[in-house]
Amino acid sequence: MVSRARFAKATAFCSCLWVPSSFLHLFSGRSASAFRRSEISVSDSQFSLSEVFQVFFMATERDDSLQSISVQLNGSSNYAYWSYVMRNFLIGKRMWGYVSGTFVKPTNSATKNYAKELETWEVNNSKIITWINNSVSQSIGVQLAKYDSASQVWEHLKRLYVQSNFAKQYQLEIDIRALQQHSMSIQEFYSAMTNLWDQLALTESAELQAFTPYTDRREQQRLVQFLMALRNDFEGLRGSILHRTPLPSVDSVVNELLAEEVRLKSHSEKGIVDKGILPSPSVFAAPVVKGKSQGRVNYDECSFCKEKGHWKAQCPKLLKKEQPYQPPQWRPPQSTYKNFKHTSQSSCFSICHAWDGSLWV
Structure with missing residues (x-):
């Protein structure tokens, strides 16, 4: 010593x-x-x-x-990622058993090493609670003060943010379908989509997550959702991916898209796009019709006038253009017609009276 x-x-x-x-x-x-x-x-x-x-x-x-993790728990929005990082952190410290219930608090005071075992359990339990409190926001940490064990703290957070309710699932489905790449990079877009996927996976039961056909179907659905939300710049690669058998995983597709993004960026910097080289046509494009412009349009864009907010069937410019032509009808001038009618009646009246000898003009 x-x-x-x-x-x-x-x-x-x-x-x-x-x-x-x-x-x-x-x-x-x-x-x-x-x-x-x-x-x-x-x-x-x-x-x-x-x-x-x-x-x-x-x-x-x-x-x-x-010591603690660098991720801070803010609520249900990042609970999936926070719990993943914290769980691996505790496993690396060999203390996950205090959370899972493997290491329980000693209660038999008659054992030989009861005092030492109790002290060890209390020290490690307090460490875990400190780590958790240092990695959550203050509003969440205040709620944890009523719990004495790390397993109780973990179960409280799990009950609070892992809610398998239909309203939450409904909102996540809407957010996934509304998410579009737009100006985001592939990595940023993939991170945003993965965050929604992970939150949606928390609403699934353990039986579903262990069912292989369901997980395979979920992976295919995620691939379709990811490809549908990409920009038109990746249309060529998207078409080739959809024709592959079997379909690749989302991770492998992201790897290919990252390489394609670098290629498109280098071509854009060299001015290749400005010289007239257009992206590949859509894999679902309609047959080419002579005299009509081709190209894939957005779901809220008119294919006729290229403006957003209506479709081609409701396009005001097209409806105005397709109205049948009606030629104007000829009518004599109003003043001439009235004078002509008045003169004719006067002449007829004079002739009739002259004929019977009662009046001469």
Whole structure:
């Protein structure tokens, strides 16, 4: 066992090797200024290698409770990712058993090592609760103060944000269908879509997730959703992917799209697109009709006037253009027609009266 005096000197020696300054505060009453770098040189050989490693291990063990993951839980929007990172973090610390219920709190005080086992359980349980509190928002952390064990804290968060209700599933389905790539890169678009997929997967039961035909069907559905929301720049690659048998996974498709994105970007920088090279036609494009422009249009775009907000059947420009031509009907001028009618009647009246001898004009 290293004595306190030698341990203090070994700590100062480690500080010469750029050990974090927090290691110098391992003992109460000893400040970092008490160990000047000039007191012990790197070439000092009075400390054995085991003593130096003991400093590292004890310092690491002491600062272990301050470590936590960098992801902060904000609610149901990122619970899937947060729980994934936290679970792997606890597994790496060999403490996931305290959350899953494998390591339970000792209750039999008659056992030989009861006091030591209880202390070990309480220390590790408190570490996990501290890690969880350091990785959630303050509004969520306040709700965790009423729980004493890490398993209770974990189950509370799981009940709170893993809700298999129909309203949440309905909203996620709407968000997935409304998500479009637009100006996002492939990586940004894939991350946004994956976030919605993961939240939707939380609404599935464990039996469905273990059913292989269902997971295969879900993977195909995700591939279709991802390809449908891509920009028209990737139409050529999209068409080739849809004709493959069997269909590739989403991850392999994203890998191909990343390479295609780099190729299109390099062509755009060289000005190839401006010289008249157009993207490949749509795999679902209609047969070419002479005299009509071709190309894939958006779901809310008119294929006639290329404006958004209506389809071709309701296009005001097309309806105005297709109205039948009605030639104007000829009618004599109003003043001439009236004078002509009045003159005719007067002439007829004069002739009739002249004929019977009662009136001469």
